[in-house]
Amino acid sequence: MNAVEIFEVGPRDGLQNEPGLIPVAQKVALIDCLSRAGFRRIEVASFVSPKWVPQMASSGEVLRQIRRADGVRYAALAPNLRGLRDAIAAGADEVAIFASASEGFSRANLNCSIADSLVRFADVAQAAQAAGLPVRGYVSCVTECPFDGPTPPQAVAQVAARLRAMGCYEISLGDTIGRATPEAVTAMLRAVLDEIGAAELAGHFHDTQGRALENVAAALELGLRVFDAAVGGLGGCPYAPGAAGNLATERLAAWLAAQGWQTGLDAQVVAQAADLAQKMREGKG
Ligand code: HMG
Ligand code: MG
Numbered sequence: 001m002n003a004v005e006i007f008e009v010g011p012r013d014g015l016q017n018e019p020g021l022i023p024v025a026q027k028v029a030l031i032d033c034l035s036r037a038g039f040r041r042i043e044v045a046s047f048v049s050p051k052w053v054p055q056m057a058s059s060g061e062v063l064r065q066i067r068r069a070d071g072v073r074y075a076a077l078a079p080n081l082r083g084l085r086d087a088i089a090a091g092a093d094e095v096a097i098f099a100s101a102s103e104g105f106s107r108a109n110l111n112c113s114i115a116d117s118l119v120r121f122a123d124v125a126q127a128a129q130a131a132g133l134p135v136r137g138y139v140s141c142v143t144e145c146p147f148d149g150p151t152p153p154q155a156v157a158q159v160a161a162r163l164r165a166m167g168c169y170e171i172s173l174g175d176t177i178g179r180a181t182p183e184a185v186t187a188m189l190r191a192v193l194d195e196i197g198a199a200e201l202a203g204h205f206h207d208t209q210g211r212a213l214e215n216v217a218a219a220l221e222l223g224l225r226v227f228d229a230a231v232g233g234l235g236g237c238p239y240a241p242g243a244a245g246n247l248a249t250e251r252l253a254a255w256l257a258a259q260g261w262q263t264g265l266d267a268q269v270v271a272q273a274a275d276l277a278q279k280m281r282e283g284k285g
Contacts, residue, residue, distance in 0.1 A: 004220070004261040005041075006249055007172070007202060007228045008034055010277060011062075012043040012077060013246055014234025016055050022280055024058045028065045030276050034231065035069035037269040043228075045076035045092065047083035053238060063090035075136065079110065084124050088131055095128050096172075097121040098138035099163060101156040104147025105140055105176065109239040118162050125166040137163030138204065142173045142188050143180040146241050150184075153191035161195040170200055172228055175215065177243045178208030182218035189222045198223030205247050207233065212247035213255050220261075227252060231270065232277025250274045 011031050015022060031044050044066065045059035059076060068074065076092040078084040087095050099117050100106040106114045125135045141148075142156045160171045173192065175185070185203075192201065203219040203226070205212035216227055233248030250270050253263050 002261050003225065004256050004263055005226045006039065006252060006256075006263050006265065007041050007043070007226055008037075008039045008231060008249060009043040009204070009228045009246060010034070010230035010232065010234045010249065010273075012046050012056070012075075013228070013237070014230035014232070014277065015280075016046060016053050017235055017238055017243075018055055018281065020283055021055060024061045024065060026280055027058065027062045030231075030273060030280065031062070031066045033269065033273040033276055035067065035072055036266070037273060038263075038265040039072060041073045041075055041094070043075040043077070043096065045074075045087070045090065047076055047086040047090075048079050060086060060090040063092060073134075078124055078128070080120055081123060081127060084128055088133065092133070094134040094136060095124070096136040096138055097124050097163065097166075097168070098140065099159050100140040100145075101151045101159050102141040102145035102148040105145045105240065108147060109140070109237070114159065118159070121163070122166050125168065129167050135166070135168050137166070137168030137171045138174055139163065139171060140174045140176040140237075140240075143175055143184040144177060146177050146243070151188075153188040156188050157191040157195050160192050160201075164196050164200065170202055170226065171196060172202040172204045174204040175206055175212075176237055176240045178206030178212065180205065180215050181211060182214045185215045185218045186222065189219060189224070193222060199225070202226035202228060204228040206235065206243055206245065207247045208242065208244040213252070216247070216252065216255075230277075232274040232281065234277050234281065248274070
């Protein structure tokens with residue numbers, strides 16, 4: 001099969017970094033548009049502390065107001081049991097837990113060590129599964145950390161294996177600051193693939209250096225078939241200095257199509273969503 005799935009993260013990873021507060025109605029309009037584009041999974045919310053990420057404080061309202069499309073799973077980040085409880089109450093179809101492969105970013109993003117975060121996430125994963133929700137795991141800073149420098153591939157493999165052992169059905173490997181090279185991605189993936197099969201991995205590349213598509217190519221070569229992207233290239237992480245937007249969904253979809261991969265996406269609807277995202281960024285919603 002020459003199918004590749006794009007997991008749309010724009011409404012979460014994209015919007016979380018926008019400085020001006022975006023009205024709920026605009027977020028809902030973007031998600032409703034994305035729901036018509038052919039995605040099977042869209043990350044739309046994040047139940048983190050509003051003190052840490054004010055833009056995501058409206059996540060409950062957003063999830064409650066979207067028009068749900070058949071066959072689409074709406075996902076949300078949950079950093080702790082409180083976030084999980086709120087995600088379930090708002091109707092999230094799946095949740096994601098998000099650890100770091102580097103200590104510096106773990107402290108900056110979660111205010112705790114990697115080891116402590118994994119203890120907390122194990123509770124979240126267990127409770128989510130008990131409630132019948134699939135859990136996705138993220139590993140951040142898989143090749144480089146803004147605080148600690150290059151990340152050893154073995155550190156990524158260890159955290160990914162821990163998330164897998166907690167029951168995460170898929171582990172998304174994040175180049176959080178978008179500075180990865182294809183060579184570094186290949187070295188990192190070789191270490192992770194010793195622990196986890198390619199079918200349970202996803203690539204999550206930010207595009208600071210403009211090399212995200214090359215990094216996707218390197219991951220495709222090693223068997224990965226799921227990639228996260230954000231419509232309009234929205235994004236960045238507020239706790240990762242220098243992180244630029246995610247790889248733009250429309251660029252990734254067009255590039256994949258040119259290589260003969262099928263994503264099942266409607267390019268016209270994706271373009272409409274990219275337009276909406278661009279207007280939101282310019283404050284014209
Ligand atoms: P903390 O300050 O250590 O913990 O934060 P706390 O328990 O003291 O909580 C601080 C305040 O937040 C308290 O309020 C809590 O009640 C409240 P106060 O008592 O001061 O009034 N609080 C909450 N409120 C709502 N929902 C909650 C919640 N939890 C606590 N769930 C904490 C620890 C984990 C909460 C914090 O560090 C946090 O929220 N971090 C999230 C940061 C974040 O969202 N970063 C972006 C997402 S990760 C990312 O983008 C990377 C990714 O895309 C992959 C990649 O690119 O690599 C996934
Ligand atoms: Mg990200």
